[in-house]
Amino acid sequence: MPKTWIWMSYDLGIDGDYENLFAWLDRQGARECGDSVAYLPYEYTDDLASALVADLEKVVVIRPKDRVYVIAHEGDTTSGQFVFGGRKSSPWEGYAIKESSDIDGATGPVDFKEGAD
Secondary structure, three states: OOEEEEEEEEEOOOOOOHHHHHHHHHHHOOEEOOOOEEEEEEEOOOOHHHHHHHHHHHHOOOOOOOEEEEEEEEOOEEEEEEEEOOOOOOOOOOOOOOOOOOOOOOOOOOOOOOOOO
């Protein structure tokens, strides 16, 4: 049975089943890594994501809007995926100033002096 260390990020909303998730993380020997992130050893049989989903579904009530993202390093590859839920818009979206060559609403020459008094 392969054993690896994984990072797990979780967002169960305000009233999610954190008690059972935290009990499961504690039994795994997880380490706290900041808000809603844990680092833990995980032993599985064939497919890490499938095994993790099955293990968590046994003990944690997972709702449609709950999200769990896992990052694992296996061999020479580090990869991550959502095992529950999916990606949302980033809270930092729109903060960066991006170069643009767009001209809003202009289809021809524009007289900026028109209507100015």
